[in-house]
Amino acid sequence: MEYREFRIHDIIIKHPHDWRISMKNFAVHEQGDVDIHGTGNNEIALSLSWKPLSEYTDRFSTVEAYSEHVTKSFKKDKRFADFQVISQHSLHWRGHSAVQLHLRFQITIGTFRRKPHLIDRVNFFTFCSESKRAVIAYLTLSSEAYEEEKALVREIVNSIRCHSDKT
Numbered sequence: 001m002e003y004r005e006f007r008i009h010d011i012i013i014k015h016p017h018d019w020r021i022s023m024k025n026f027a028v029h030e031q032g033d034v035d036i037h038g039t040g041n042n043e044i045a046l047s048l049s050w051k052p053l054s055e056y057t058d059r060f061s062t063v064e065a066y067s068e069h070v071t072k073s074f075k076k077d078k079r080f081a082d083f084q085v086i087s088q089h090s091l092h093w094r095g096h097s098a099v100q101l102h103l104r105f106q107i108t109i110g111t112f113r114r115k116p117h118l119i120d121r122v123n124f125f126t127f128c129s130e131s132k133r134a135v136i137a138y139l140t141l142s143s144e145a146y147e148e149e150k151a152l153v154r155e156i157v158n159s160i161r162c163h164s165d166k167t
Contacts, residue, residue, distance in 0.1 A: 001152070005159075006036065011050055011135060014159035016152070019046075030133065044141040044149065046156065053127055056134040063127045064090055066134075067099040070123065080105035081116070098126035100157060104143060120146035122153050128162040135162045 002017045009029040015036050024033035031051050038044035060066040067088060074083050086102040101123040108114045124137040137160055139153055146153065 003155075003159075006034070006048075008032065008034065009050070010131060010162075010164040011048070012159070012161035012164070013046075013048055013137065013156065015046065015156060038141075044139055044145065044153070047138045047140075048160075049136045050133045050162075051136075053129070053132045053134050056127060063097050063099050063125050063134075066127075067101050067123070067125055070101065070125075071103075074103060074105065079107060082106045082118075086120070093126060094161070095130075096126045096128055096162070098124065100124050118143040122146075122157060124157050124160060126160075126162060131163045133162065135160065 003014045004017045006013050006015060006021060008027060009032065013036070016038065018039050020037045020039070022035045022037070024035060026032075027034065032049070034048045036046040036048065038046070056066055060069060071085060071088070074080050083105045084103065086104050088099065088101045091098040091100060103121045103123065104118065105121075106116050106118050108116050120141055120143045122139045124135075126135050128135060137157065139156060141149065141153075
């Protein structure tokens with residue numbers, strides 16, 4: 001598969017060459033949001049965000065504590081039926097602490113013909129002291145598509161860089 005690197009304010013992520021990129025807001029070095037949308041039958045939605053590190057470390061002492069907060073928020077939200085934590089891994093990632101969190105839940109989609117869908121969401125969180133930012137990525141896709149696209153999801157998550165040196 002052919003990949004491209006998306007680079008913005010020293011943040012880098014690889015994605016398949018035919019995916020669409022959209023900016024949610026005016027992105028600056030300290031804060032921004034980008035959506036990258038997959039194409040084809042197994043559409044994957046990728047959201048990439050970065051914010052000032054202090055917005056997270058003021059409330060969460062570690063990236064693991066933030067990950068636990070995300071998990072608790074999903075558990076409380078009634079929209080996510082049959083919520084499961086598939087895996088949660090603390091990582092030593094490029095000189096930083098990071099967490100990769102894989103969730104699975106059912107959500108009802110549609111206006112007139114509301115139909116339940118089983119969704120997988122792979123989350124990546126890191127607190128970067130070098131750039132003074134928290135970098136967060138969410139890849140969301142159907143559970144069926146996840147089974148078919150595990151290698152692609154892994155490739156995308158492994159490609160994330162929070163600053164331009166490639167350590």
